[in-house]
Every structure is written in C-alpha cells, then in structure tokens.
Amino acid sequence: MTLSPTTSQQAAIDHDSGNLLILACAGSGKTETLAHRIAKMVKDGVRRESIVAFTFTNHAGAELKHRVRQRLETMLPSEPSLGDMYVGTIHSYCLKVLRERKEDFRRFEVMDETRQAALLASNFYRFEDSGRGIGLEKLLSRTRMKTFGDTLHTFMNTLNVLHQQRLDLRNIEDNVLAKTVENYREIVYGYPNYFLDFNQIIDDLIDFLEKNKDQLMKLRSDLSHLFVDEYQDVDDRQERLIDLLTDSGCGPHLTVVGDDDQALYGFRGARVENMLGFEDRYPNVTTVQLTENFRSTHAIVEIADEAVRKISHRIPKEPVARVFVPDGSPKEHLADPGDVQLQRFTTEADEAAWVAKRIEELRGTVFKEKNGEERGLDYGDMAILLRSVRGAGTDFSKALRDHGIPVVVSGTGGLFDNDEVRLIQASFSLLAKSDFYLPGKDGKMQLINTVGTREFIRKKIADLRHSNHFGDSANSTHYLSWIDKMRADLDQRRLSRDERDVHKGSRIYPQALFQKMLQELGILEDNWPNDIMFNMGAFSNLLTQFESVHQWITPARLKSLCVFLSIWGARHVDEGGISEVASLNSVKIMTVHASKGLEWPVVFLPRISSHVFPSSRRNQPLNTFLPENSFNSDTYVGGDDAERRLWYVGLTRCAKFLNVSTLDRSRKRPTAYFKEIAHDCVSRNGTDSTPRRKTSPQPPAYADMLQTTYSDLATFRRCEREYQLRTLMNFSPGVGEQFGYGQQIHNILAEIHQKAIDGTPIDASEIEELVKTRFHLRYTRGDPFKAMQEAAICSLTRYVEEFGDKIMDSRAAEKSFELLVPDSDALISGVVDLLERRDALDVPPSQREIVGLVEFKATRIKSLKDYEKIHERVQDQIQLYALGVRYAFSQDPQQADIHIISHAEFPEELEQQGVKARIPIDVTPPTLRKAQEKVKTTIEDIKKGITNSNFPKTGVAEGQCKECDFRVFCSGYREFISNSRNVTKTSTPEEDRKEEMDQLIEETYARSSSE
C-alpha cells in the first residue's frame, strides 16, 4: 500500500531554511516524517556525514535508521547507504566525539544505572585503613527509612541533580557529602575502572567543547543538520549541548520533534519548558503541527484530547483520528459504540476478574490492521497499563494466570518474587555469611537468621518440587550439605596465602558458583520449565552486572554481592522473559511510563482510583542529600500537569478497545480522570451494542525487526539451545582473568590506525610506552596482569614491525555498521576493525571506493587444527561484515583478511604451508551472495524457533558441547560425553580459563628469562 504524506507531514519534510519545530501528536507518524525529511536532504545533496540525529533510546535509533534507509532505497536507489550519518542516543554521540578527539577516552566504558548501583553497593563503606570505598554509611542516618537501599537511591538522585543543575559542591558547605561524591568520582572515573556514567559523558563533552573553541568550531562546521527526537524529554544539560552544537540555532540547522503533552520524565530532570519556549529561544523557527492520529479511533482521540486540555501550560492542538486509504486521502477513523468500556468495582479481586474475562471475550474479535488486513485478536494484542506496577501488577498477573492467560509483567522488580530466585539469593547469603532479609506480611523487610535461612531453603525446594517446577533430583538435604562444603571451601580461601591450600586462590567467581548451584538442584537430570529458566537467566545477568564492576571478588567481598541483590536486584529487576521476542503472545502488564512509544489494539487502564491515578505523591519533592534551597527542586516535582500528561500517554496507546476501571468504595473513589470520560462510544454497564465478528485468534506478527549481531547468529549455528540460553534467557558465561584482554588489544590497535590516518604514525619503539599507558584490565592483578600486559606489548610490537607499511594504508578504524538483510526483516549490527585503502587506478571516481577489510583476532594458533577452526569461524563473520560495509557505506570491500595478533610465533607446520598472520578470505560477489543466503536461512530459523519456542540441543550432534560456556548446567553436555567415546577429560569453563592463564604466565616468564 502506498502511503503518501499528509499535507502537514509534507510541509515538515520539505522545510529547508532555519530551524524547525515539529509538534507531533500521538500516532501522527513522526518517525516516518523524520526519516522522510532526512532521506530527502540526502537526495538533495546534503552530505550524509554532516547529519546527526539524537534519539531517546538505541531501539528508536535503529528504527529511524531502518526507515531512512527504506526511503533512500526509493528516492536514491543508486546509493541508498546511510554512510557516516549519526543516528543514535545523545550519550553514545558524546562518547563517540570524545573518543575521536581525545585518545584518553578510548579506555572509558559507559556504565548504566544497574552497574552504577552494583558499584555503589560494592563500595558502600569507606575503609580508612586502605582508603578504599565511597563512605555512604556516613549518609545513611540522613535518609527517611535509614536503610542501605534508601541511601543508595538518594545518593543516585543527588548525583543526577548535581549534574543537571551544574552545582558546585564547594558552594554547598557539606563536607561529608562533598567527600562522598569525591570518593565516588575517584572510584568510578579513576584506575582501574574508567567508567563514565550517563551524566559524566555529557558533562565531559560540554567541558571539552567549551575549553577547546577550535574543536567546537570544527564540530559545527562538520555538522549541517541536527535532529532531536523526543525533544520534550530533554534536560538542561542536554539542551546546553544542543545549543552549543548549533551555535544557539544560528549555525547548523536544528529540527526538534516531540509533543509537550507526552513529556514524562520531569521527575528525572527533563524540562518540557525547553519545548514550550523553543520558538522564543531559537531564531528563525518554523513550527509544523502533525495532528492526524493514525493509531486510535475518534473516541480515543477525543477522550484523550479532552483530558489534556486541562494542563495549565501547553501548546494548543486540534488532533483528529484518521485512517489511511490506499492511494487516496485519509478518512476519519470512527469508533463503534461499546469500544470504550468504563467499569466500577468494590474489590480489587472483582476488578482483576473482570479484566481476565474481558480479555477472553475480546480474543478472536476481528481487528483491522493499519494496512487494511484483518485477523482475530490474540493475547499479544493486549496490555494492562498501571500508574505503579508494584503490588497491583501481581494482583492482575495472578488473576490472569488463574484463567490460563499468558502474561508478562515488567517494572515490578518482580524477579525476586519468585521462589527459585529467592532460593538462590538465600544460598548466596549462607555462602557469604551475610544477612538475609525477606519482605514480611506488613511489607517491611525482616532479618532471617542462619537457621531460618536453611529452613527457608528447605521449604522453597519442597514448594518448587510440589509445583512441578523442580524435579525429583532437587533434594534439600543434599543441597544444604553442598552449601556447607562450599562454605568450608570459601573459609579456606579466606585464609592468608601461607595458610591456604596451595591449589586455592583467594579469588572466587559468583557466576561459576551460581551454575554449580543449578547443577546441585538437579538441572541436569530434570527438565525445568521455561519460566524458571528465564528467571534463572535474569539472575545470571544480574551477577554479570555485578562482576563487571567488581574487580576482584574474594569470599569476604561476597557480602557486597548480597547487599546488591537485596537493595537493587529485589527492587528493580523484572522477571525473566519479558522481552518482546521471548514472549510474543502474552498480555503485557507494565507502567504507563514504560508504555511510551508502544501501542496495542486493546488497552486496560485499571485502578483509576483515589491516591493511585493521579498519584497522591505527585507533589512530593525528590529525595536528595542536598539542602532544599541549594537547587531548583520544583523541576523534579511533577504535580498535576505531569500526571495529566501521563494519563494522556496511557489513553493514546490504545488503537480501538479501551477499558478503564476504578475502585468505588469507602476511601477508594473514582478520580476525576475516570469521571471526566464522556463519549457516545462509551459503555458503562458492561454491554456492547456493536455486533463483533469473531475468527480464530492470530498472534501479532513479530512486527519489530530482529535486532541481532554476528555473534548471535554464530551462537545459533553452533547450538540452538545455546542461543536460547545466551541470547533470549540472558545466561552469561563467567568472567575470567583474561576478560577484557581482546578488547584492550582492539582499542590500542584502533589508536595505532587512527594515528596513521591522522598522519602521525606510531613507531614500533613507541608501542611499549603506549601499552603501558593504555592497557588496563579491571579484573586482573599481580602476575596474570603482568603476563597479559607483556603479551600485549609483544603482540603489538610484532604487528607494527611486520606491517608498518600497510598501517599507512589505514582508511577507517573501528567502523560501526548496520545491515538490514534483504527480505528477512533483521538488522545486524557490527564493528569492522579496519578498512584499508585499495584504490584501483582504473575505477572511475564516481564509483564506490574500493577498500580492504581486516578483522583482528587476538588469539594464539598452536596447530593446523586451530588454524582451520579459526578460519572457518571467522570467514563467515568477515563475509557478513563485507556485506555490511557495502550496505552501510559507499565503499566496496574487494579484499578481506583475518589478522592474527599473538605474542607467540606461528607453529612451524603452518609456516611451512605458507600460512602467515594475515589470512585472506574470499569476498568475491558469488561468495557474498551465498553468505547472504546463509544469513537469511539462519534468521528464518531463529524466527521459527522464537515463534514455536523450540530450541533443540543441536550442539550435541555438532560436537560443540566440549567448549560450551554452559556445559556445567546443560544436559546436552552429558549426552555429548556419552556419545563421544574418545572424550575422557571433562573440565569446567572456569578450569579451562585458569589453565589458559597459567600457560600464558609460564610463557611470559620463560620469555623474560631467555631475554
């Protein structure tokens, strides 16, 4: 179906002078309009690399790129690539610019909120003797609840306010707070962490540009158009950056897109005033309003519009409901009587039962999609949106599950509401000799002593067996005695080096302990259901977040993991399996905040009752450790307007069947939001006067692109079960001491190549110094660190000595690409290590630039077998990357190589066969066509697996189990061992990593003593 832009969309697309404000009502096609506008600019000759578009999330960035590409394929079929256009989050942009302009930033890694919490939890105390830690305990007594969790959250709020309002701690005259913030900054930004939180990235770029005017001028002159999506949710620091980049709107053209009625993040410091005052602050502004809603019926549009008109300060709009007509003008999208249901209940249970009944009633009802096709509604078409999911979310999920309705709940911190997860948490508490808290009946946390914790474990195992979640192999006596044995082992590791068993180090790996727990609970013998496995995967992922910020975990420091689990994990981490791909056909329960940007044919908005929606806490100030008068606290108080905006967002998620309900009894009354709803299509007595056609329910097609990477595809090809465990369930492998080595090598290589591109190449004699200043590993110290640093010096010096001339051909280092595989609706992202100049003299200048593609592998090849394995594995990757470069840029990789970076010499048997560090890979057009077909087949198979929730253990027959990260708890490994008579050695992944490390240390010593 051809969808022509509406008149106002066309005006936004064509605008070509000055700055542009696009006010886009819900459902008005803003992403499509933005994509069309960007594509048209490229067609009109704007350089791709001079376009920068900020999106609110990575997901939104991928969606926008995809649509720009689609448009370019029609408008500019000869060259539809996006090239070096930047489309993504503002944070990633800041990091990219900083890394390009200040080499020191290459060592930094972005830290999200969960890792920030893990780092705060594991450094909570300040140990004055060692000088380590943040010292948050000094602020604990200043919080309302006087708990660790409260202190941690209040401190995180404080850090945000300090950044957003650009406060100088020296002016606040609070030495304790100032010292705590200083400790935090030292630990996060300093050696060996080198983390940047989201706030710091923006601050660093602003500071850098303000201090380096020449760099600012250069950045501005490289930029012709800046786009900012979701502009209503930009905070003051982000606005400062936008202002800097566009020279207050007098330099590069600025297009901002958003809807002030959908501003949701005031409580985090976002300021809708930036949008409301845009026309006054920036010069030469044209405003275009997109008011045609192509999502919802006229009933929903009118109800939502009425609700939002009561906001005190907003931009007036006149939204209308529209439906596309093929090759014609849109017409009004009319609702049917009974589409909107309003209901009152005296009890929560009655309300939840009605929701379940209504879901069953609507299932199978014929629904017309935007493209005109009809199908029967299914569970995946429905959502329950709540002001706060905690508590209420569980009421609804329980009622729905009692009716056999599949449901996923997000935003509850609900992971720890599950018996199997609490059981693992209790097990870690016993191992760490740490306090174990559980929420009591009154909701307050209660301390459980060791005897109680053991009893709790016994009971949970019995319950899980009783509910058939665990099988007969889960035996509490056996499990508790295993915990006792592990505790004794950890006690041994606590001893000083002299007193310890010679084979025991002090370091422990929580992920390996966790995998062992699963084994002891019978995972290898019993078939655990998927919902248990998804939750275990979510727990595994949480451990990884902790391990990634906690360098060296000793038995004594295991306590900080328990603190992190109880003060962050239990409050913030959702159940496993809530992602769209993992639960395609389930009713979604989530907060209205989380529903932003989503839509469903059927939406429930229950509990529109006093204290709940609008929230009775809407006027509460933000909790921080800062004195009240030291910052503009009003910014963070949502008040009535913010609550109404949230209500508007909730209403406009719905396409057709809107169901609003409330409690109506003493002290729980319907609120104004409920009472205000008035429309001809509303039914208040549960009746529906419109005859509804029924058909077989058909789940929504997986509408989103499958966003994936080569590494995911390779995992699936290795073993489908491994793909499910790793990619969908989020199980993580353990973190070994080598962790990060390959990345460090890649970072330094990128710097070497960038210097060559900039015309300041590095000499082999400078490598040692470069490695010593840049190389760092967060999880390694002592001999292992020295061995790896030495290995890095040796490998990189050899590379520069042998390939110095080639390095001068560097064209681009670490280039990110995205490839939309034709006819497969999958977006594959990757980063090419190096593109080299390969200009052919006989190629006319108008054609694509010919380049060579190089992929580095920091690995050691010991035998012909190793070589063959690497070759086979990496050639698929390189062929895919060659396709990616062709797709994303106007370059054509006609040659490609794997380059082995190793501290060790190549084995003689390979040298004799002429195998060198650079191994050529075939990227001729027929080979790439085959590679593309192979990728398409893999994607189809993955999608089939997702639809049927079927991922067999194909790794057994493929012989992959021997090296699988999950072999400790996947029964496929046992099958593999019993099938392969010649495999006698069975080691764990942890043991393999240790053996590899020991060998590296041995080689380093052997080399240094021979020098």
Ligand code: SF4
């Ligand atoms: S152990 Fe074998 S069957 Fe199990 S996930 Fe790994 S490769 Fe697949």
